[in-house]
Amino acid sequence: CICNCVASGHCRLSSHIPDVCKTEDCCLGIDEAGRGPVLGPMVYGICFCPVSKKDDLKDLKVADSKTLTETERENLFQKLDEARSYIGWALQILSPNTISTSMLQRSKYNLNALSHDTAIGLVQYALDSGVQLTEVFVDTVGPAEKYEEKLSQLFPGVKVTVRPKADSLFPVVSAASICAKVARDRVVKGWNFAEQLGEVDSDYGSGYPNDPKTKAWLLKYLDPVFGYPQFVRFSWSTAQTLMDSKSVTVHWDDDDEDGEKAAQRQNNRSMLSYFSASSGANDQTPAHQPHRFFTDRRLKSLDAL
């Protein structure tokens, strides 16, 4: 079977589920990496272990991934992996294309909703894999209370704690943040462009919009028609502003202003046809109204090429 991610731009990676996690009460931490950058995917990580092993996890000296250097994160990830007899992890990678198309969807799907749904999916995955979850710790950037309530309702029997900066408060969240960050860095570093762009300069910088290297890269790889390769999040204002100033303009039928106008025009047209048809009965020789076979198919005669 081909994994769902092929279609959806989702991609999940996971460790083996430790046997002990299927028999003992477990705690689970969730964190994300790469929310802010204009480039590359967003990665969600979960890490879980038996509640009885919390201290062992602490002894590994995991900490918030943001306070660590890349090498430290790599080393810690290796340590987590070595502890695979009692620590498990899973990652969900949201491709930048998924982020763009979701956020720019007709019925907008914002980053928070996307973020919540992904986290929920990962917890469900752990449950479905037989992990005996009793405690879940979540790092959040949004309002914690509502999110905590939502998760508690979805997973009855699991004690859910949502906290800002949870990655520095709970070692199991720190561990999740390390997994997520390591994966995100790897994916960005070795991004394999689906576009046929030849050799692409991989000096993207951090991917944050204010990083001069990222800015330079965005300027260099701006295409006048297509904008950017799918590596870039089109929904970020940085990308949109650059395209607005340097690429050709593209209009969609749901562009706010245009859409309104189009709807208005359509309205006028049908009103007109209504009146012309009724006045036709009075022999007022109204403008010719094509048969609905043609109007339904948007077919019309031309008077010039």
Add this chain to the structure above:
Amino acid sequence: MATRKKRTPNAQNDSWVVVAADSVIDSQKKNSDPAFVKLRNPSTDAASLYMFGSGDDQLYEVKAFEEDFHSWFLGQTVQQDGKLLFVTPMDPLYLILPYLIKSGKEGKFQPVDQVFIDEEFPACSRLLNCTRSLASLHHVAEEKEVGSLKFHRYSRDRTLNWLKKKVERTVIALKKRNISVGEGVKSTTYVRVKPESDHHEEDYLRYAHGLISEYISEDLSKALLQHLQLPELTSPKDTEPPLKKRKLSDKPVEAGEDYTKFNSADFARKPPKKMSAAQKSLAKVDKTGMKPMSSFFSPKVKAEKN
């Protein structure tokens, strides 16, 4: 988010996408080229675009399919104008008819080439060159031969019989193509006393009559309706505005379809025992843009051989 830009009209279009009957290009292998021409539209009396095939043998109608907010990618180019032109063979009699009717008002038989004089549309005389024109004039006119000369006089009876056959042909095509013809008259206040099946048949007849009426004058259209023994509908609703496009509806478009899957029992179906290792899951995932993941994870997360 960036502010939306105003739409700039496409001033310099010099390219067109066309779907044309094969005879248009086949005929090019002969000596002369096909050409777009402007002729008098028999229904609107104004100019419309048509095409003559090579040597004027065949007349073609030009219709444009055009939806708002569309453009083309043609090979390695963009064409802003999203129109698609259809070039389909046309019966020249429809265009000949108004000229015959006009000259027939005097009730005289006339040499046909004297009928086609139109200062506004000089190309109209080329209609007579079409292979089918002279051969089918008898459908709409009486003919008289004096020596080697032929004379014609418009005949309303012949014309209505000819148009009736056109309507019948069209009904067959509408049925064959499964084109929905009902909506237009369903909502009228017109009370019917005929059985259901006749309603259906009448819907087809009216629809086909409407299509044929695109090619004749309003006067002739009304006469044809009588000839088909269809009462005239006066309700304005029989020409309803076109169907609303479904895709523009504002119902949510599968929001989060992919994500909600994770809430479902999707993963429960997977056997929990031999959970695939990262290496195995890697083999399954979409690696677009994620080439080095496997090389990274494989040495650390040992795959379970099973």
Add this chain to the structure above:
Amino acid sequence: MSCNSNVIRVLPPVGQEQRVPVHLMPCEIEHNGSAQVSEYFTATMKDRKHEKTVSFRGRGLKGQELSCPQGYTGLVLKEVNKPGSDQEDRTVRISSVFNKLTYWNLETPPNSDDTIVMAMDWPELAEAIHGPVDD
């Protein structure tokens, strides 16, 4: 309108006719001219079952291939050179041909109610309306 007398000649392609991939996009692109279509667009298209997916400017598109109706060929016509005065005849040339096109909807899966699919009814109906009538 003095240009009513004008005819527009359609010239055959120069040499071997060129076949090109043709995509009808669900947006208006304010551009006439070259674009790296195969590098950015075709290369990222995904084709599963009867549905193709791709994205353009960060928006998700779903599309399908449509064949030209039986007995019909797709042509791209290009103006050869616009005449200086209204009285001169214009000329277009067949620059390329196609037998199928791919049309794209914004997010909506393609289906038989799509206007372009319905428009393809036209040639067959036109044949009924315009074909010769028996005596």
